[in-house]
Amino acid sequence: MKLFLTFLFALVSVCINAQDLEKLSEEVTEEGIALYRSEMASWYGTDVVKENYKNMDNIGGYFSYLDDVPKCIFFSKQNKVVATISFPTNYNPDNAKVDLSERDFTPTEMDYFTIRQKALTRINNDTIFKRYNNTNFNLVPIIKKNSKKVYVLTGASVNNVVIFGNDYLLTFNNKSEIENVEKLHKGIIVHDVGNNSKGADASGVHSHVLENWQQMTPTDICTLMLYQKLTGWETYTTISKKYASIWNNKSNKAFVMKTENFRKIANYQLEKNKKSENKDTQDSNK
Template structure:
């Protein structure tokens, strides 16, 4: 009876651990998807808006993106002391450029947009004044304000200014209270990692590692970066290895799987022995 009881306790502990891991990975994947949606709208929105309205650049103060229902929207605002929205570009879930809706009507911020704008301004100032933020040649720091489940935050990602590279790391998370007051700033990766790619036919499996400070799993910023570049790079999967866990991102189907590192290493050894 005692043996059975101990076994049940162990099984419950293992099951609880697996459920907690699954919930955390699911949350990371959802957050990464939200970042990806915002960046996609910003990528394509800026191109389409400036192509259609070249003079927009003259009065442009900045932009931010967000989702509303099934649409992803990139909003451009003026550089006046009291800025207004001067153009928006809306996309469907597939980001079909031929289906994008471009509106150049000047209007006031919606309440949601006012929050995003306010966080972006605070983040811009923090990047200028806080020495935590690092700047590297041939890169930009991209600001992504996000409100989800009434939680306000800004992610800052490092994007390349040159083609043929994917950058992981040098990313940050800024948290805010309900009044858009900055409450915390955190560096997500301690280092910056640059992976090069050439031919889309390579279909390679790529990898990077996480130090304990970053956490045991892939980050939402990692997932956003992978989804932005995986098709250009032709990657098959990307593996993130920490001291305790391994996160495997399937680039073809955008699926995340997590495994304990010991189990993953054991399977690798078994595969090598079977050859």
């Protein structure tokens, strides 16, 4: 009876862990895609505004958000909206709706503007934020229900470079006051993809060491989706002492598992490959 109970408890524990990992996978995927949608609107919104707005020196900043469709808002140095770019779901700039009329922020836009500006002030006054040559910070405000956040990503200002890390998360309370600032990676990871060979086996990897971010981060997913056409990576893996996370470009989903299980699978595959190579060698010598 004791043996049966021990087995039962172990089975329940495995099921609970599997459910927890599945939930973690879904949460990080959802957040990463939300970041990607915002950044896509900002990327293309910037191009559209440069083509249509004649007084770029008047621009004080921009942010994007989802309002039935993705929108990118550009505001003046007087904090007035001067350009509203609305995109279809495919983000085709040719099909974007451009509104260059000056107006006040809507209540929703004011919430985004407020946390963005507070994040920018914190970035300029807090030494936790590191700046590197040939890079710039991208601020991505995300508001969901009672959750207010600003992610800070580091983007390359040169071609054929993809950057992970040197990213941050600022969380706000319901009064739009900063409650916490944290790093999502310990350092910066730079991938030179200029000579990258694309294909079904194209992939990349980096490690995570921060205790609070053992899994793949939403910023990792956002970066992978933004640069997929450039890198050709079909999969990408992050590894920490606790979790191994695998991003699959075809399914647009992160899969999180325990690192110990990941290593067992990897070792099994390695042994299988070795046996196959040895068999091929033996066959060729016959």
